[in-house]
Amino acid sequence: MRKTLAAVLVVVSLCSIVILAVGVDHGENGGMSADISYTDEELDELYSEFNVTENDIKFAKGELPHYLEGTVLNSDVRLLVTEDGESPEGMVEGVDYEMVISEEEMIVIEADARQRYLEIYGVDVSNPKLDEVYGYMLPVGEVKRLIISNPSLAFDY
Known part of the structure; x- marks a missing residue:
């Protein structure tokens, strides 16, 4: 010992x-x-350079609704997703789950939600423009430049 x-x-x-x-x-x-800092003016310049919108910033900060909001995938319904959309043997509707859908249906719901979100907010949830680094919301391109110029940052943030 x-x-x-x-x-x-x-x-x-x-x-x-x-x-x-x-x-x-x-x-x-x-x-x-890391020893990095940005003024508000520098951030505004980066946002302009990388075509970052106000909604991109709100999305990165979690200030926009979740893109699945209003779908069965983001609800209080006890949802069961199976490969074929059939409930497994021994599970009882209303007891073990309230609704069952197939994996394919789930993928379609998710894709439709992403498309609607893009149309409404102009934000592609599958390809966000910003990443938080040491408290700064930075464009992904700037993050890549920082990591290339200082590879140790890749392990820190």
């Missing part, structure tokens, strides 16, 4: 030394952070 505890302490100490040697900044929140 003492040998195990001693081994754990040695590993923890070594990890702490490695982290200090690498120079990782843990920031105010205790999470890892």
Whole structure:
């Protein structure tokens, strides 16, 4: 027991030394952070450069409704999705589930919801334009540039 505890302490100490040697900044929140910063003006320029709309920003911040809202896939209905749309043997409608659909139906519902969302909000949920990096909502293209110029960022954010 003492040998195990001693081994754990040695590993923890070594990890702490490695982290200090690498120079990782843990920031105010205790999470890892990089030495990057953007002014509001710089963010506006990036949004313009990458054709980011106000709705893209709201989507990234979770301020728009979920794209499946109003569908059976995002409801209080206990939904059962099976390969063929048939309930499995032994399951009882009204007890184990309220509705059963096939995988194909689920895919169609999801695709229709994505298309409607794109038409209403102009946001492609399957290809978002922004990613959050150290508290900044950055265009995906900018994130790629940051990672190319500093590959260690790929592991931090």
